[in-house]
Amino acid sequence: MFITVLHGEHKADIFNVRCKVRLLLDCIKSRCGYEEEGEIELADETGQIKNLILNQHRCAAELLGERETYVLLSVARGENSSKIEFTPRLQDDSVVNQKFLAKLGSWQDPKAPSPRVKSRKTHHKKSTLDIPAVDGLRNHSPHGSRTRTPMTSPRQSRRL
Incomplete structure (x- = not known):
């Protein structure tokens, strides 16, 4: 079970996801050459962030799809740590386009309260x-x- 991580100038590396997320992120940082740059994250090719940083003790195979392709992102935290900024580490205009960047920009921290999330909390009864x-x-x-x-x-x- 593996994934492909896109990074740099049209570079791609394959990683095994049958491990803890923390181990996978460390391996990605090492192999892709981003060891000293702080935290990293992954997003799918549409710009949907996978929230690996928040789930470091889970198995990566639970969060990432088998044989899927992901874009490497660097993570920059704001002064109060609630503002997080993602920067794609891939230099490929066919993947990192305006639509991709717009979805990255609309990301919200799942820990932070959001009125949209609160309004969606409804209890569904199982229909028979x-x-x-x-x-x-x-x-x-x-x-x-x-x-x-x-x-x-x-x-x-x-x-x-």
């Missing part, structure tokens, strides 16, 4: 499909009427 029982069928399922078993014996069912 209620199918009326048909004569000769009995429901044995704990999930309602999803599964029904015939009340007839195997010999009787052959006659039908």
Whole structure:
């Protein structure tokens, strides 16, 4: 299970994601030559940030898709640490275009409260499909009427 990380001037490296996120980020920094530059992050090719920095103790395979391509980003924190700025470390206009940069600019810290996030918090009830029982069928399922078993014996069912 691997990913491709785009960086530099049209450079790409492959990394194994069956490891902790912290180990993956350290390996990316080392192999791509960004060891002394601080924190790094990844974004997909549309500019969607993967929030690896916030999930460093999780397995990278849980957060990143197998055989996907990601763009390397450097992370700069503001004075109060709530303002985070991402800079693409890839010099390729076909990937890092205006649409990509606009999506990077619209990123919000998931830890910071957002009115849009608060308004979306709704409790969804699990909907069930209620199918009326048909004569000769009995429901044995704990999930309602999803599964029904015939009340007839195997010999009787052959006659039908």
